[in-house]
Amino acid sequence: MDKPTTLKSLESTPPLADLDRLCDMREGRMAGKIFWDAQIYEQELEKIFARCWLFVAHESQLPDPGDYVATTMGEDEVLVVRQKDRSIKVLINACPHRGNKVCFAEAGNARGFICNYHGWSFGTDGALRGMHESGIYEQSHFDKSRQGLREARVDRYKGLVFATFGADAPSLAEYLGPMAWYLDVLLDNDEGGTEFVGGCIRSTYECNWKIAAENFVGDILHAGWTHDSAARAMLGGAVAKVSDFPESWSVNWNGHGYEFTRDLVGNAAVLGESAINKYLHLQAPKAAERLGEFRSRMLGAVSSFTVFPNFSFLPGQNTVRVWQPRGPNRIELYTWVIVNKTAPQEVKDKWRRGAMMTFSPTGVFEMDDGENWEYCTRTSRGKVTRYQDLYVGLGMDTRIVDTELPGNVFKGQLNEANARAFYQRWKDLLQSASWAEVPDRNGTLS
Amino acid sequence: MNLPAEKPVSLDEARAAEAFLLREARLLDNERWDEWLSTLSEAIHYWMPGIENRRREDERGACSADHMALFDDGLRDLKRRVARFKQPSAWAENPPTRNVHLVSNIEVFAGDEEGEYRVHSCFVNVRSRGLDEQYQLAGRREDVLRREAEGLKLLARRIFIPNATLPCKNINTFL
Numbered sequence: 044m045d046k047p048t049t050l051k052s053l054e055s056t057p058p059l060a061d062l063d064r065l066c067d068m069r070e071g072r073m074a075g076k077i078f079w080d081a082q083i084y085e086q087e088l089e090k091i092f093a094r095c096w097l098f099v100a101h102e103s104q105l106p107d108p109g110d111y112v113a114t115t116m117g118e119d120e121v122l123v124v125r126q127k128d129r130s131i132k133v134l135i136n137a138c139p140h141r142g143n144k145v146c147f148a149e150a151g152n153a154r155g156f157i158c159n160y161h162g163w164s165f166g167t168d169g170a171l172r173g174m175h176e177s178g179i180y181e182q183s184h185f186d187k188s189r190q191g192l193r194e195a196r197v198d199r200y201k202g203l204v205f206a207t208f209g210a211d212a213p214s215l216a217e218y219l220g221p222m223a224w225y226l227d228v229l230l231d232n233d234e235g236g237t238e239f240v241g242g243c244i245r246s247t248y249e250c251n252w253k254i255a256a257e258n259f260v261g262d263i264l265h266a267g268w269t270h271d272s273a274a275r276a277m278l279g280g281a282v283a284k285v286s287d288f289p290e291s292w293s294v295n296w297n298g299h300g301y302e303f304t305r306d307l308v309g310n311a312a313v314l315g316e317s318a319i320n321k322y323l324h325l326q327a328p329k330a331a332e333r334l335g336e337f338r339s340r341m342l343g344a345v346s347s348f349t350v351f352p353n354f355s356f357l358p359g360q361n362t363v364r365v366w367q368p369r370g371p372n373r374i375e376l377y378t379w380v381i382v383n384k385t386a387p388q389e390v391k392d393k394w395r396r397g398a399m400m401t402f403s404p405t406g407v408f409e410m411d412d413g414e415n416w417e418y419c420t421r422t423s424r425g426k427v428t429r430y431q432d433l434y435v436g437l438g439m440d441t442r443i444v445d446t447e448l449p450g451n452v453f454k455g456q457l458n459e460a461n462a463r464a465f466y467q468r469w470k471d472l473l474q475s476a477s478w479a480e481v482p483d484r485n486g487t488l489s
Numbered sequence: 490m491n492l493p494a495e496k497p498v499s500l501d502e503a504r505a506a507e508a509f510l511l512r513e514a515r516l517l518d519n520e521r522w523d524e525w526l527s528t529l530s531e532a533i534h535y536w537m538p539g540i541e542n543r544r545r546e547d548e549r550g551a552c553s554a555d556h557m558a559l560f561d562d563g564l565r566d567l568k569r570r571v572a573r574f575k576q577p578s579a580w581a582e583n584p585p586t587r588n589v590h591l592v593s594n595i596e597v598f599a600g601d602e603e604g605e606y607r608v609h610s611c612f613v614n615v616r617s618r619g620l621d622e623q624y625q626l627a628g629r630r631e632d633v634l635r636r637e638a639e640g641l642k643l644l645a646r647r648i649f650i651p652n653a654t655l656p657c658k659n660i661n662t663f664l
Contacts, residue, residue: 149542149653151549242556244539246655272576276569315569375654380557396561400569404659405537405559407573413658414581 050135050193052210053093055476059086066470068463069489071436075423077466078251083473084371090472091352092117094209096218098354098365099123099133101379102202103238104150109167112150114377115367116206121195122146122156123204124167131199133206134169134192145192149243156192165192201230202237211478220485221449222299225348228341229358232330235385239363240395244378246404250416252353252368253469255376258412259347259355259364260300261293261461264437266345269415273407277315277400283345291345291456293438294448296485298468300461303346303358310359311343313408314397319343322390323359326383345456351468356381361394362402372420378403435459435466440489451488464488496599498606503597506608506634509641514590514612517663522571525663526564530635530642535562537648537664552649559660560648567663574661581661588662589615594629604636605644614664624657626650628664 059082066073077083097116104112105125112123113136120136122145138145138158145156145165155172157164162175169192174180180187195206198215200223205215212218219226230237248255258265267282274282283306285291291304307327308320323343331339343359353366361382367375380398382391401408423429438458446452453460467484475481498506509528516525529535537560538552562570573579594611601607613627628650635644648664 147542148544148547151544151547240555240557241553242539242541242558244557244559244655245653246658248658269580272573272579272582275576275578276573378557392555395555395557396566399558399561400566403557403559404655404657405570407570410573410659410661411579411581417658 050195050208050210053089053208056086056089058090058474058476059083062470062473066466068435068467068470071434071439071459071463072432073435073466074430075419075433076429077469078254078420079371079423079429081371084368086473087368087469088117090475091469092368093119094207094212094472094478095352096198096205096207096209096212096215097352098203098350099197099206100131100204101237101239101363101381102131102199102204103384105131107152109152109154110150111146111153111167113146113148114365116195116208117368119208120144121206122192123206124153124169126168131197131204132168133195133197133204134165135195137192138163139171139190139192163190169194200226203230209478213478218297219299219350220296222294222296222301222350224449225294225301225303225338225341226350227334228330228338229348229356229381232326232334232339232342233383233385234333235383237381238384240380240382240391242379244399244403246376246378247369248374248376248413248417249372250374250413250420251372252366252374253466254416254419255366255374255412256349256351256353256355257462257465258416259357260298260349260351260465261295261302261347261456261458263302263345263347263456265412265415269411270408273401273411274313276407277313282313283309285345285456288345288456292443292448293453293456293458293461294450295453295461295464295488296450298351298465299349300465301346301348302456302458302461303341304344304456305337305340306344307340308343308359309345310357312359313401314360314393315400316393316397318390318393319397322386349465351465357402360398360402362398435462442489451485460488495596498597498599502606505641506597506606507595509634509643510592510595510608510610510632513643514592517590518588520574520585522574526568526571527639528641528643529564529567530637530644531564533562533564533567533643534645535560535567535643535648535663536646537561537650540650540653542653559655570663584619586616586618586661589613590662590664591615600633600635602635606634606641608632608634612664614662616662626652626657626660626664630664 100123108127110125122134143160164173171187171190288304293302327339349355356363364378441454443452591613596609598607616624631647633645
């Protein structure tokens with residue numbers, strides 16, 4: 044087998060000068076310019092999306108060798124391909140001759156990929172196998188082994204496939220750190236593991252990617268207000284009042300964040316499907332055997348999670364999503380539905396339809412989010428507005444030190460600690476020339 | 490897949506089916522939600538699949554009944570969607586979204602059962618919000634209309650748009 048060509052690493056460009064003025068998480072303030080500015084966005088593509096571990100697929104989307112899905116890492120188009128030896132490769136979907144896409148479908152099974160332009164033909168491992176008019180290449184002493192599709196680093200965590208272009212990035216395990224313990228609520232509450240329901244719903248928002256990612260990193264505060272109409276439509280009453288919960292937490296690490304309580308079915312309840320509530324009640328004792336009693340009560344609870352930078356999910360609604368950046372004020376939202384593999388088919392169908400009813404472009408909850416996020420972005424078009432302080436100060440100094448919970452733990456879900464940690468990480472990455480320079484803020488955030 | 494035979498209907502029947510679709514478009518444009526709901530059969534299945542960008546030789550095709558959808562609704566679901574539109578706290582609907590539903594290419598054939606009609610149509614939906622937001626969706630629909638005690642009702646609708654990525658943030662209307 045020919046060895047595919049390795050990636051050229053990017054030269055780090057100097058950081059922007061005014062980031063400390065635009066984002067000061069010790070003071071709990073930032074400015075809308077970070078949602079609007081084209082230069083900042085270019086820095087993000089380089090220093091965040093070309094550097095961090097990004098979610099690219101769930102293993103269940105690739106059951107057989109040759110199965111592939113197309114997605115993007117930042118704005119870089121990639122193919123996620125199951126290999127004959129069951130490993131997974133992530134290949135840049137661009138021909139090394141003139142750069143044309145080599146695969147135009149979003150998913151399928153292939154024996155290889157052939158560029159439409161000059162007929163360069165690649166194996167599913169990315170190696171260049173042949174070309175149209177191959178004889179003339181020989182005359183130029185062409186070395187096929189140096190012209191494969193470029194590969195990203197790949198690693199997996201319990202069904203989720205991540206990739207990075209960062210040659211010096213820490214391992215995925217190190218990148219996720221103690222947040223993996225919380226990811227297990229979703230990924231490891233059942234011995235059969237998880238799978239994606241078929242299909243992917245994509246939509247377009249005129250908003251900055253950080254607004255959406257931050258909403259899932261720890262903003263349950265908006266739900267009671269923004270989603271009042273949806274809750275009344277689905278439940279016939281208002282959403283649960285989060286400030287009434289006896290206990291809840293915001294936890295973060297390296298910019299990832301989970302906010303949660305332990306009411307088992309709080310998120311799931313808005314789907315209005317008794318079969319799902321029943322399933323969660325039956326599943327909780329099984330989950331307790333695997334994860335302990337504490338986490339078993341988080342299964343479908345009022346909660347949300349973002350893995351920095353742009354991979355988010357809602358337990359209970361079981362929507363999994365990537366906020367794909369498409370410019371400073373535009374995203375494509377890719378959504379999937381995740382279920383336990385061993386769940387009854389009826390329950391899987393209820394989740395497929397329930398996620399659609401609530402968190403999808405036609406979902407009664409998501410409609411109100413979209414409107415908010417677009418205008419949070421758009422007001423920054425104003426030159427003066429762009430530099431005004433935005434308040435991110437809720438829950439300052441609410442850190443819980445005396446806890447067995449992993450990560451940076453904060454009291455209460457109605458808390459902007461996770462948002463601050465998210466933007467701090469964002470700024471740290473933009474100010475660092477390499478992974479080695481990225482400061483470790485864990486234990487010091489407020 | 491065997492295409493169902495395109496059995497013709499009388500001019501009066503065709504006209505009634507066309508009138509049904511045009512009135513429905515007007516009800517939606519005027520936010521007459523309850524009247525719109527009353528045009529639906531209790532047994533309605535309202536389906537708009539997600540469109541998948543797959544190769545021709547891929548047997549899965551562009552959509553699958555068991556895959557994610559934009560609508561896969563019965564009457565209870567559609568009533569819930571209407572209930573949200575009607576909430577005073579539906580902040581994103583105030584000021585209202587302004588809609589135009591254009592309906593064309595209407596073809597009416599006899600259905601599989603007595604009293605049913607198989608109706609094909611195309612639509613263009615233009616929505617505007619705020620001062621300058623505008624979204625345009627076009628697609629093709631395959632409906633089954635059924636003559637029930639209170640007149641013609643929509644029993645099944647399948648909605649196919651050409652977009653594999655929705656070019657907008659939501660679909661805050663019915664198509």
